[in-house]
Amino acid sequence: RAMEHDRAIEVYDIIRTIRDPEKPNTLEELEVVTENCVEVQEIGEEEYLVIIRFTPTVPHCSLATLIGLCLRIKLQRCLPFRHKLEIYISEGTHSTEEDINKQINDKERVAAAMENPNLREIVEQCVTEPD
Numbered sequence: 001r002a003m004e005h006d007r008a009i010e011v012y013d014i015i016r017t018i019r020d021p022e023k024p025n026t027l028e029e030l031e032v033v034t035e036n037c038v039e040v041q042e043i044g045e046e047e048y049l050v051i052i053r054f055t056p057t058v059p060h061c062s063l064a065t066l067i068g069l070c071l072r073i074k075l076q077r078c079l080p081f082r083h084k085l086e087i088y089i090s091e092g093t094h095s096t097e098e099d100i101n102k103q104i105n106d107k108e109r110v111a112a113a114m115e116n117p118n119l120r121e122i123v124e125q126c127v128t129e130p131d
Contacts, residue, residue, distance in 0.1 A: 004041060004042060007048055007050075008038045010079075011050055012033070012037075017130070018070050018074055018127055021067065032067060037055070047082040047084070050085050052071055059093060065103050066126075069104060070126045071087050072087055072110060073114070073123055087105060
């Protein structure tokens with residue numbers, strides 16, 4: 001339990017500084033992510049299931065998929081332990097949450113999105129740590 005809690009804090013520290021695609025604020029400042037939105041479960045020896053439930057700023061947020069993509073890319077790059085990653089929109093906080101949840105948890109769609117140079121540039125701007 002303590003290890004899972006420590007891992008959850010570690011995950012939160014990585015995602016809280018991601019910047020919103022439209023605003024100068026971080027996802028933490030906008031309360032899109034909070035410490036409570038991260039859940040970590042041990043699923044094997046030194047392997048964890050990381051579940052993130054984020055809350056878009058408005059129920060029709062057009063950038064919710066992009067925010068999910070930023071969360072996934074940053075964690076894939078920065079998590080120092082073996083993990084399986086599931087990212088969801090907090091239940092009842094977005095008008096198309098089911099569709100978005102499918103998109104951001106589909107490896108092929110994520111890979112295709114990152115092949116788009118414009119999209120990749122936006123993601124890079126959001127996930128790059130400020131100096």
